[in-house]
Amino acid sequence: MENLELTKRPVFIVGHKNPDTDSICSAIAYAYLKNQCDDTCEYVPARAGQVNQETQYVLNAFHADPPVYLHDVMTDVRDIDMNDVEGVTEDVSLKKAWHLMRDRGDVTVPVINQEKLTGIISLGDIANAYMDVYDNGILSRARTSYKNILETIDAEMVVGDASGYFESGEVVIATANPDVLEDYIHPGDMVLLGNRYETQLCAIEMGAACVVITMGAKISKTIQIFAKEHNCILISTPYDTATVARLINQSMPIGYFMRRDKLTTFKITDKTEDIRAIMKKKRYHDFPVLDEEDRYVGMISRRTLLNLRKKQLILVDHNEHSQAVDGIDAAEILEIIDHHRIGTLETVSPVFFRNQPLGCTATIIYQM
Numbered sequence: 001m002e003n004l005e006l007t008k009r010p011v012f013i014v015g016h017k018n019p020d021t022d023s024i025c026s027a028i029a030y031a032y033l034k035n036q037c038d039d040t041c042e043y044v045p046a047r048a049g050q051v052n053q054e055t056q057y058v059l060n061a062f063h064a065d066p067p068v069y070l071h072d073v074m075t076d077v078r079d080i081d082m083n084d085v086e087g088v089t090e091d092v093s094l095k096k097a098w099h100l101m102r103d104r105g106d107v108t109v110p111v112i113n114q115e116k117l118t119g120i121i122s123l124g125d126i127a128n129a130y131m132d133v134y135d136n137g138i139l140s141r142a143r144t145s146y147k148n149i150l151e152t153i154d155a156e157m158v159v160g161d162a163s164g165y166f167e168s169g170e171v172v173i174a175t176a177n178p179d180v181l182e183d184y185i186h187p188g189d190m191v192l193l194g195n196r197y198e199t200q201l202c203a204i205e206m207g208a209a210c211v212v213i214t215m216g217a218k219i220s221k222t223i224q225i226f227a228k229e230h231n232c233i234l235i236s237t238p239y240d241t242a243t244v245a246r247l248i249n250q251s252m253p254i255g256y257f258m259r260r261d262k263l264t265t266f267k268i269t270d271k272t273e274d275i276r277a278i279m280k281k282k283r284y285h286d287f288p289v290l291d292e293e294d295r296y297v298g299m300i301s302r303r304t305l306l307n308l309r310k311k312q313l314i315l316v317d318h319n320e321h322s323q324a325v326d327g328i329d330a331a332e333i334l335e336i337i338d339h340h341r342i343g344t345l346e347t348v349s350p351v352f353f354r355n356q357p358l359g360c361t362a363t364i365i366y367q368m
Contacts, residue, residue, distance in 0.1 A: 011334060012311065014046040014070055014325055015361075016318035021055040023047070026316040026361040027067050030337060033368060034314075043314075046070045048325035073311045074327035075272045077289055081307045082298030085286070087112030090119065090255030093148040095247070097254050098126050108286035108299065111258050115295040117265065117288050119258035129257045130250070136170040139190065139249065142256035143167045146210070146233065152251035153237045153244050155212070159224050160233030166190055169209055173245055178202035192241050192248075197223070204232045212248075214241045265290055268297060272308060273330075279305075317361040319343040319353075337364055 013031045015023025027045040034043040045067035051059070059066055087110040088097060101109055101123060111119040146162050149155065169188030174181050178198050185191060187207030193199050195217030203211050204226050210233040213219055219236060227234045237244055265288045266275050279287065279302050286299045314335040318324065320343035328345075335352040336345070339361050356364050 008040070008042040009309075009312070010044045011041045011314060012044050012046040012068075012070060012073070013314040013316060014048055014067075015316050016320075016323035017048045017325065019047050019049050019055070020052065020317075021058055022360040022362055023317040024051060024055050024067060025058065026337070026365055028064060029362060029365045030314065030316055030368075031067075033365065041312075044068060046325075070325050072326035073313060073331040075308055075310055075330055077266050077268045077270050077272065077275065077300065079309045079311065080272065080300050080304050081309070082289055082300050083286070083304065085109060085299045087117075087296055088121075088254070089113065090258060091145060091148070091253045093152055093251045094126055094129055094254060094257070095152045095250035096148075097121055098123075098250075101126075106286075108284070110288050110296055110299065111254065112296055117263070117290060117294070117296045119255070119260040120263060120286075120288065121254045121258040122285070125257050125259065126254075129252070136172065139171055139252060140166050140168050140188075142252040144252050146235075148251040148253065149212075149248065150235065153212070153235075153239055153247050155235045155237035158213075158219055158234040158236050159227045160210075160235075164233070166210060171245075171248060173241060174199050174203060175241075182206060192244055194241060201226065204230050208232055210235060212237060212244060214239060214244050263288070266300065267292070272305065275300075276305060315345075316365075319345050319355070321345050337361055337368075339364060 013027045015027050024047060027047065031043040031045040047067040048070055051066050085106055090111050097109060108120055108122045110117055111121060144166050146164050146166065150157060150162060169186065169190060171190045172185055174191050174193035181202050185203055185206040185208060188209045190210040190212065191203040191208045192212045192214060193203060194214055197220065200211060200223050212235045214237055216236060216238040219234060224234060264278065264282055264284060268289055268291055286301045288296060289298050289300055291297050310330060310332040312332050312334055315333060316337045318340065319336050319338045321328065333347050333351055337354050339356055339358045342355065354364060358364060
């Protein structure tokens with residue numbers, strides 16, 4: 001089907017395959033009439049085949065455009081009420097992604113970069129990230145931003161640049177005496193500790209990349225100056241050390257855990273019968289939809305297929321199944337205007353059917 005910019009739901013008025021002049025002109029005329037009488041839908045003249053030479057002559061004579069071409073009227077992804085799930089970038093923290101999904105009731109969220117899909121993250125992926133046992137180097141391997149860390153533990157950057165990343169070292173909880181900590185703290189580590197001045201001093205001296213001071217403890221000017229001299233980031237959080245240790249991994253970016261490869265996506269032009277078969281074979285709950293230029297447009301699920309909107313048609317100049325546009329059984333027929341014998345078409349519900357023994361369908365529409 002040719003691309004149309006429609007503001008209302010379209011109803012296609014279409015004639016038979018291998019259309020003649022009566023079929024084409026009837027579709028154009030009846031679409032005009034319906035649009036004058038009914039503003040709830042947009043009635044679109046259509047054709048199920050190519051315009052012949054005679055009909056083109058008539059169209060040229062009246063400076064009329066040919067109806068849009070319908071290859072078939074099978075339902076596609078555009079006929080599904082998609083879930084408008086807003087995408088996130090891969091630098092978003094696990095905690096923020098989880099809160100977004102909880103607040104919006106989403107199970108899967110697309111990860112977007114400049115409108116292009118780069119991956120997906122699900123509640124299951126986030127649960128696995130929380131429950132799996134990681135070593136204390138996972139925060140740096142995930143290249144976690146200090147912006148995420150501050151956001152996750154409601155912290156304040158006292159010394160340092162919040163735009164940087166924690167990308168080397170381990171997370172160490174400093175609960176022992178300074179003389180013992182010298183064996184545990186290594187250059188580049190992130191150290192979680194309380195308000196003990198000696199421990200703060202020791203961590204900075206040992207080359208820690210970042211020191212997180214818990215329970216909102218006051219940080220002396222001396223420690224701040226010492227941290228600046230050693231290029232050590234100082235962060236203050238109101239949470240206690242145990243809470244920070246539990247939350248800190250939630251600051252990791254979803255890009256480290258999201259699924260990037262072998263994603264099941266659909267194009268807006270894909271037929272619903274095809275995607276239904278694919279969905280049955282996949283365990284995923286939601287599937288991203290892309291447009292012709294591979295830009296992300298929304299999500300669909302098995303449940304959204306229940307709200308499938310069939311294409312709506314008005315048939316002119318025929319009522320035979322063999323003459324109808326391909327996929328007619330998947331469409332909803334609203335009306336039939338014809339001057340031929342009663343044929344083989346069946347409809348699910350009653351329709352307006354006007355059939356008169358006249359020379360052409362266009363005469364019936366003229367009378368209407």
